[in-house]
Amino acid sequence: MSGRDDNIIQEAATRIFTDLCEPRIVNDAEQGIWPAQLWDTLEESGLTLTWVPDNLGGAGADMSDGFTVLKVAGQYTSPVPVAETMFAGLILSRANIKSPLGPMTVAPVHPAVRITLGADGVLQGSARDIPFARQAKHIAVIARRDNQPVIALVDRAACHVTEAKGLSGEARDTVSFNNVRPISVAAAPADLDEDGACAIGATIRCVQMAGAMQRILDQSVQYAQERVQFGRPIGKFQAVQHNLAQLAGETAAAAVAADAAAYALAIGSPGNEDTIAVIATAKVRVGEAVSTGSLIAHQAHGAMGFTYEHSLHHSTRRMWSWREEFGNESVWAMRLGRIVAARGGDELWPFISI
Numbered sequence: 469m470s471g472r473d474d475n476i477i478q479e480a481a482t483r484i485f486t487d488l489c490e491p492r493i494v495n496d497a498e499q500g501i502w503p504a505q506l507w508d509t510l511e512e513s514g515l516t517l518t519w520v521p522d523n524l525g526g527a528g529a530d531m532s533d534g535f536t537v538l539k540v541a542g543q544y545t546s547p548v549p550v551a552e553t554m555f556a557g558l559i560l561s562r563a564n565i566k567s568p569l570g571p572m573t574v575a576p577v578h579p580a581v582r583i584t585l586g587a588d589g590v591l592q593g594s595a596r597d598i599p600f601a602r603q604a605k606h607i608a609v610i611a612r613r614d615n616q617p618v619i620a621l622v623d624r625a626a627c628h629v630t631e632a633k634g635l636s637g638e639a640r641d642t643v644s645f646n647n648v649r650p651i652s653v654a655a656a657p658a659d660l661d662e663d664g665a666c667a668i669g670a671t672i673r674c675v676q677m678a679g680a681m682q683r684i685l686d687q688s689v690q691y692a693q694e695r696v697q698f699g700r701p702i703g704k705f706q707a708v709q710h711n712l713a714q715l716a717g718e719t720a721a722a723a724v725a726a727d728a729a730a731y732a733l734a735i736g737s738p739g740n741e742d743t744i745a746v747i748a749t750a751k752v753r754v755g756e757a758v759s760t761g762s763l764i765a766h767q768a769h770g771a772m773g774f775t776y777e778h779s780l781h782h783s784t785r786r787m788w789s790w791r792e793e794f795g796n797e798s799v800w801a802m803r804l805g806r807i808v809a810a811r812g813g814d815e816l817w818p819f820i821s822i
Contacts, residue, residue: 477515477529481537484509485544491779497547498637502603507548507571516550517567520557524566531734534558535675539726542679545782547638549573549600551672556608559665563619563654570605573598573624575643577669577794579662583645585613585620585653591645597793601629601641609645610656610665617661620650636789659739667738667747669794671729674747674754677790678726680783681719681757684765687780688715691769708768715764722757725750741807745819748804755797758787 488506497503510516518534520526534554541550549571556572576583576595583593591611601607601624609620626648634640689712692703702708729750736743762784766773773780791797811819 477518477533478536478540480513481515481540482544484513484515485540485546489544489546491782494545494547494779494782503548506546510548510550511569516553516571517557519554520561520567524561524564525569526557526561526567532730535671535727535730535734538672538675539679542676542786543683545680545683545779545786549603551676552599552604555669555672556606558668559608559610559619559660560621562657562660565619565621565652565654568606568621571600571603572606572608573600573604574608574610574665574669575601575645576610576662577666579666579795581662583609583611585611585618585650589649589653591620591622591648591650594642594644594646596642597632597634597640598643599634599793600639601627601643602631602639606651607643609650610660610662611645613653617656619654619656619660621652622648622650634789635792636786638786638789640789659737661739664738666794667744668733670751670800671726671733671747673790673793674722674726674729674750677754677758677787678719678722680787680790681722681754681761683783684761684780685712685715685719687783688712688765688768691772695770702768711764711768715761715768718757718761718764722754722761725753725757745804745807748800748807751795751800752797752804755791758791762787 488509493503493506514527515537517526518529518537519531520528522528538551538554552573553571556574557567559574560567575598577597581595583591583595585591591609604624607622607624607627609622611618611620622645628644630642632640632642692708692712693701695702703712729747732743732746765780765784769778769780772778808816808819
């Protein structure tokens with residue numbers, strides 16, 4: 469799509485989240501109150517199936533358009549599974565399976581987990597830390613049939629869900645697929661096994677974190693301009709200015725790294741080593757930015773930033789959760805290190821200077 473189309477999508481997403489995703493809605497969602505109006509509006513706009521082709525029930529937009537939606541969703545701390553539904557729709561569409569309406573999620577989120585599909589056509593296995601499992605109507609599952617990856621569309625109501633919450637306050641449930649018969653099954657593309665899905669998930673989380681970093685920067689700058697101490701706004705003090713400048717730098721670094729990963733995935737394959745290297749670099753760098761940036765944001769807000777009533781924690785807790793999902797910095801740093809080591813010293817400079 470053109471730049472103008474990108475702007476239209478960003479404007480539409482921003483308008484929806486501005487109108488329907490205020491802090492009260494996020495707090496209510498953490499207490500189990502489903503934000504139906506927000507979800508219905510997102511679904512009616514087509515944003516939840518941005519990555520799904522028209523003939524499979526979606527909007528048929530580019531990968532870049534979807535990442536635009538995800539960055540805005542991260543910035544507004546969306547309490548509905550828009551990212552997970554987009555992710556599930558992408559996986560299903562890669563296997564030519566039509567996406568149903570309603571919220572979806574993806575399993576597994578840990579690449580070492582194996583869910584099997586037997587000769588009898590039923591699934592066996594379980595997966596933990598599944599985001600929004602209890603709210604999802606369907607789950608896109610990457611399973612193994614004769615040790616070959618397949619994509620399965622599963623009715624969540626047919627599964628046993630053990631409820632749990634993550635640091636974000638959102639559902640991170642354990643789902644048992646034992647003896648569940650999928651609605652649809654198709655062979656997975658060669659680059660879309662558990663590792664490939666993890667790479668896509670890591671990219672999605674990077675983009676969401678980049679959006680949330682922009683949010684805490686905006687909040688911190690605004691608070692520093694409004695909070696008066698010793699007769700002047702705290703933003704006038706050099707130490708505070710220095711911290712905010714550092715936060716701005718970390719926010720910019722997170723945005724650049726996330727955009728690089730999104731672009732690499734848009735033009736490449738989650739099974740390609742060069743693409744994986746860019747995603748690994750992004751997950752490490754964005755995670756580091758979240759660590760430093762969250763500290764500065766809470767420090768800038770003082771005691772107010774540690775209260776439940778202030779919305780700063782909506783962003784920081786989600787970022788802390790997202791940085792751990794689909795592999796944290798340590799996991800991806802080791803993976804990147806193995807890629808570099810396998811290529812040898814002579815290939816290091818050509819590799820990092822691409």
